[in-house]
Amino acid sequence: xxxxxxxxxxxxxxxxxxxxxxxxxxxxxxxxxxxxxxxxxxxxxxxxxxxxxxxxxxxxxxxxxxxxxxxxxxxxxxxxxxxxxxxxxxxxxxxxxxxxxxxxxxxxxxxxxxxx
Numbered sequence: 001x002x003x004x005x006x007x008x009x010x011x012x013x014x015x016x017x018x019x020x021x022x023x024x025x026x027x028x029x030x031x032x033x034x035x036x037x038x039x040x041x042x043x044x045x046x047x048x049x050x051x052x053x054x055x056x057x058x059x060x061x062x063x064x065x066x067x068x069x070x071x072x073x074x075x076x077x078x079x080x081x082x083x084x085x086x087x088x089x090x091x092x093x094x095x096x097x098x099x100x101x102x103x104x105x106x107x108x109x110x111x112x113x114x115x116x
Contacts, residue, residue, distance in 0.1 A: 002028070002029070002030055003030065004029060004030045004031050006019075008040035009040070009042070012039070016039075017039045017040045017041045017042070017109075018037060018039045019031065019038050019039065019040060020033050020036060020037060020114075021033055021036070021038070021111075021114040022034050022037070022114040022116060023114075033114050034113060034114050034115070035112060035113055035114060036111070036113065036114055037060075037109075037110070037111040037112070037114040038110050039109040039110075039111075040106070040108060041105075041107045041108070041109060042105070042106050043069075043071065043099075043104070043105045044101060044104055045069075045101060045102065045103050045104050045105075046101065047101045048098070048100035048101065049098045049100075051098065052074075052097065052098045053096055053097050053098065054096050056094055056096075057094075058093050058094050058095070059093050059113075059115060060093055060111045060112060060113060060114075060115065061090065061092050061093060061111065061112055062090065062091055062095075062109065062111045063088055063089070063090045063109070063111075064082075064088060064089050064099075064107050064108070064109050065082075065086065065088040065107060065108045065110075066082035066083075066084070066085060066086065066087045066088065066105065066106075067085060067106040067108055068085060068104075068105060068106045069101065069102070069104050069105025069106060070082070070083050070102040070103040070105060071100070071101050071103075071107055072099060072100045072102065073091070073097055073099050074097060074098040074099060074100065075089075075091055075095060075096075075097055076096060079100075081102075082107075
């Protein structure tokens with residue numbers, strides 16, 4: 001296996017912030033994985049996804065961790081606000097969700113496994 005280096009802002013730009021996962025080519029890259037997907041998300045204050053990701057067929061578990069800012073993950077059982085660096089939310093397969101950034105925010109999303 002080779003080594004990969006880069007910058008999350010630059011390298012994730014062409015894939016909406018996704019840095020690691022099954023979608024990375026070539027499949028010989030250490031960034032290619034069928035085990036995990038990792039995303040660097042930057043969101044400006046007031047930005048939100050109004051529509052819900054409907055995840056009935058979803059088989060992945062997701063963790064969203066706040067690195068900076070004030071951010072909420074909206075889940076069917078209520079909004080989970082993250083205000084302190086390191087706050088995180090984990091939700092299981094089949095959980096619909098959306099989100100909102102209250103302040104300029106950076107979040108790290110990890111999903112497993114990485115499936116098409």
